[in-house]
Amino acid sequence: xxxxxxxxxxxxxxxxxxxxxxxxxxxxxxxxxxxxxxxxxxxxxxxxxxxxxxxxxxxxxxxxxxxxxxxxxxxxxxxxxxxxxxxxxxxxxxxxxxxxxxxxxxxxxxxxxxxxxxxxxx
Numbered sequence: 001x002x003x004x005x006x007x008x009x010x011x012x013x014x015x016x017x018x019x020x021x022x023x024x025x026x027x028x029x030x031x032x033x034x035x036x037x038x039x040x041x042x043x044x045x046x047x048x049x050x051x052x053x054x055x056x057x058x059x060x061x062x063x064x065x066x067x068x069x070x071x072x073x074x075x076x077x078x079x080x081x082x083x084x085x086x087x088x089x090x091x092x093x094x095x096x097x098x099x100x101x102x103x104x105x106x107x108x109x110x111x112x113x114x115x116x117x118x119x120x121x122x
Contacts, residue, residue, distance in 0.1 A: 012095050014049075015058035016068065016088065017041070021049040023072040030076065038075050061098045067091050 017039065024030040024038070032046045039046070048054040060068070071087040079087065 008092060008096075011057050012092060013088070014054050015056070015060070016091050016095070018049040018052070018054060018056060019060065019065065019068045020072050020075070021046055023069050024076060025050060027069065028072065028076055058095070060095065064091060064094045064098060067094050 020039065021035055024035050025032070030038075032043050032050070035041070036043045036046045041049075045054070068091055071091060074087060075084065
């Protein structure tokens with residue numbers, strides 16, 4: 001049995017990044033280099049997210065996609081490291097609340113790390 005945090009890191013976070021990359025590129029016109037700088041990724045990783053070689057495993061709800069779009073806009077405007085962490089945790093929690101984790105790994109339970117990170121950052 002994998003713990004929920006491992007499932008989230010292996011499956012969900014790459015999918016969130018992939019969607020962020022696509023939104024930043026196609027909705028906001030950012031270049032791969034700009035996205036790489038903002039997200040702290042290599043340009044090659046950004047290219048793989050755009051081409052769906054990474055992060056194509058999770059389908060998101062409309063609410064989650066809306067939150068990712070909002071977060072992408074905030075990232076472009078500039079966020080601190082803490083604000084970036086909170087934004088990623090907000091999206092991650094939406095994925096969990098949508099039931100994705102339970103449907104795909106019912107034995108895993110829910111991840112509590114995002115709540116702990118949010119508490120530590122306040």
